[in-house]
Amino acid sequence: MTKKTLILIATTGSAALLLGAWGFQYIGGFAPCKMCIWQRYPHGAAIVLGVLAFAFPGIRPLPLLGALAAATTAGVGFYHAGVEQGWWEGPSTCTSGDIGGLSAEELMNQIMSAPLARCDEIPWEMFGISMAGWNGLFSAGLVLVWIAAWRVR
Numbered sequence: 001m002t003k004k005t006l007i008l009i010a011t012t013g014s015a016a017l018l019l020g021a022w023g024f025q026y027i028g029g030f031a032p033c034k035m036c037i038w039q040r041y042p043h044g045a046a047i048v049l050g051v052l053a054f055a056f057p058g059i060r061p062l063p064l065l066g067a068l069a070a071a072t073t074a075g076v077g078f079y080h081a082g083v084e085q086g087w088w089e090g091p092s093t094c095t096s097g098d099i100g101g102l103s104a105e106e107l108m109n110q111i112m113s114a115p116l117a118r119c120d121e122i123p124w125e126m127f128g129i130s131m132a133g134w135n136g137l138f139s140a141g142l143v144l145v146w147i148a149a150w151r152v153r
Helices: 003-026 034-055 062-085 104-112 131-151
Strands: none
Touching (some): 003 062, 003 131
């Protein structure tokens, strides 16, 4: 495969994942949590890097930067999937906390400041893998495509 073909695959892959996230949000009605939003930024960066790498194929580090962006969203996706599965704790601003020992007023404040969507709940899954897990898997694949693009002269 040519360098431009690989860059096009990687760029459209990130665009497809980002469009899928927006589709779940705006068509499916799934409100994104904080970590869901975090996973979107690297996809946006990968798209910009892909457009630049496609337009200026002589700038050698661009595919590596695209791989870094894809690896970032894959890492956040896998971390988020682990939070959803209860393997580790997520950010306190995005998950449920212990309510033991809270006064009624403190409990009400915690309820009122709770995020619309929590990071430790799985809103949708397929084959036992959540959206965050699928993003991690597909983004890890995009890392390989970006690296292949970088290796092609």
